[in-house]
Amino acid sequence: MMETLITVERARQILASHSFKWNIEEVELEFAQGRILAENIFALNDDPAFDNSSIDGWAVQSSDLPESRIEIGKIFAGSQPITTPLKPREIYRIMTGAPIPPGSDALVMIEDGINGQHRKEYIRRQGENISIGELALSAGDIITPACCALAATIGHTTLPVRSKLRIAIIPTGDELTRLGEPLQPGQIYDSNSVALASLIRKAGAEPIIIKPTADDSKSLHSILDQCAKDVDLILTSGGVSMGEKDYIKSSLLDRDAAIFWKILMRPGGPPLFGYWNDTPLFGLPGNPVSSQTVFYLLIVPWISHPDLFYRKVTVKMEDKLRGAPNRLCLRRIHITSTNEGLTGHSLTHQGSGNVRSLVLNNALSLIPPNTDVDVGDFLEALWLIV
Ligand code: AMP
Ligand code: MG
Numbered sequence: 519m520m521e522t523l524i525t526v527e528r529a530r531q532i533l534a535s536h537s538f539k540w541n542i543e544e545v546e547l548e549f550a551q552g553r554i555l556a557e558n559i560f561a562l563n564d565d566p567a568f569d570n571s572s573i574d575g576w577a578v579q580s581s582d583l584p585e586s587r588i589e590i591g592k593i594f595a596g597s598q599p600i601t602t603p604l605k606p607r608e609i610y611r612i613m614t615g616a617p618i619p620p621g622s623d624a625l626v627m628i629e630d631g632i633n634g635q636h637r638k639e640y641i642r643r644q645g646e647n648i649s650i651g652e653l654a655l656s657a658g659d660i661i662t663p664a665c666c667a668l669a670a671t672i673g674h675t676t677l678p679v680r681s682k683l684r685i686a687i688i689p690t691g692d693e694l695t696r697l698g699e700p701l702q703p704g705q706i707y708d709s710n711s712v713a714l715a716s717l718i719r720k721a722g723a724e725p726i727i728i729k730p731t732a733d734d735s736k737s738l739h740s741i742l743d744q745c746a747k748d749v750d751l752i753l754t755s756g757g758v759s760m761g762e763k764d765y766i767k768s769s770l771l772d773r774d775a776a777i778f779w780k781i782l783m784r785p786g787g788p789p790l791f792g793y794w795n796d797t798p799l800f801g802l803p804g805n806p807v808s809s810q811t812v813f814y815l816l817i818v819p820w821i822s823h824p825d826l827f828y829r830k831v832t833v834k835m836e837d838k839l840r841g842a843p844n845r846l847c848l849r850r851i852h853i854t855s856t857n858e859g860l861t862g863h864s865l866t867h868q869g870s871g872n873v874r875s876l877v878l879n880n881a882l883s884l885i886p887p888n889t890d891v892d893v894g895d896f897l898e899a900l901w902l903i904v
Contacts, residue, residue, distance in 0.1 A: 520774075529791070533791065540683070544678055550665070560652065561648045563650055563673045565645070566646065576626045576628075577610045582609075591610050661677060665677075688745065690756040691756045694706065710755040710804065711730075713809065714810075721822035721827075726748075734763075745794075754800070758802070758804075770801070775792045828902050829901045830884075831860055831881075832899075833899050835851075835891050849883040850864075850866065851879055853901050862881065
């Protein structure tokens with residue numbers, strides 16, 4: 519039975535239960551940034567791999583008197599480790615990263631002079647950061663530059679990542695003109711395809727933009743049949759609302775292939791989720807703000823990782839905002855970080871066709887159903903990561 523007029527949480531729950539079977543790819547560390555880790559990663563060696571110096575100075579023995587020290591040689595980073603233990607009073611000049619000679623248990627900084635105060639904590643001890651066999655990175659983590667560095671430090675050359683989902687974008691609408699072609703009366707440019715392709719790339723997946731499809735069910739079905747064979751997910755734009763030519767909706771409903779339709783959110787009320795010949799299909803509304811908002815709220819947690827897209831924050835509003843009856847309301851607001859904390863402004867008119875409102879603002883409000891926001895109220899919002 520198709521569910522309808524469901525909450526955002528319920529829609530997320532349903533999508534999560536239709537998860538993808540990601541293949542695993544090994545990616546070289548220099549290209550792994552931004553990908554999602556597919557397996558847990560353990561340390562193949564200790565870090566540090568050996569006791570070494572964190573300073574330029576001397577390797578000394580804490581039991582010796584500082585005035586009695588005698589320098590007997592130098593140890594550099596990359597030097598073969600010394601094997602003969604130090605005799606009393608003997609010390610080495612040592613550089614950062616060089617192995618600690620046996621018998622030394624403290625270091626003196628060059629700035630403090632040869633008779634200076636020794637400190638044991640200047641020695642970086644083998645395995646103090648992570649030891650061999652220990653869990654270093656967890657499956658599902660976003661791979662950051664620091665993750666790549668840690669993986670290299672502990673002996674890895676590649677990381678297993680989720681393979682990129684192939685996602686078709688099908689813009690539908692008789693009014694759509696391809697970019698670069700002259701606009702005829704009554705026509706608009708297809709802007710959703712480029713927005714969605716950018717979002718899909720940011721999500722770590724591979725977009726395949728299909729040319730705009732006219733509002734007739736025959737051409738729509740033939741492109742859907744083709745895409746269903748080729749991709750992991752079909753994203754359509756437009757044609758899911760109550761219009762007479764909203765064929766995405768009517769085609770899925772006629773086939774009894776819709777799992778949910780209509781979400782209690784504004785903008786972005788009419789999303790549709792179902793299958794076209796065994797391939798998941800998500801029908802986004804055509805209005806530019808709606809399609810992106812639905813992508814942020816529903817597609818991102820399903821196919822990717824919210825941390826790549828936004829941070830949930832609380833802001834103090836400096837403008838009034840209207841909520842919406844019975845539904846979560848996602849106004850576009852502009853968050854500024856001030857000495858008093860995060861403040862939110864509402865800079866533009868809020869029409870769901872006004873894509874400029876997503877350029878001039880940087881966040882989506884999460885106004886609970888049936889709530890208006892006053893100046894001075896605290897409000898949760900998703901602060902979009904550029
Ligand atoms: P629909 O969801 O098909 O009823 O379309 C809603 C609104 O979004 C209409 O004003 C459409 O012209 C507009 N629209 C639909 N598809 C696109 C698109 N690909 N790019 C920009 N606007 C669109
Ligand atoms: Mg349409």
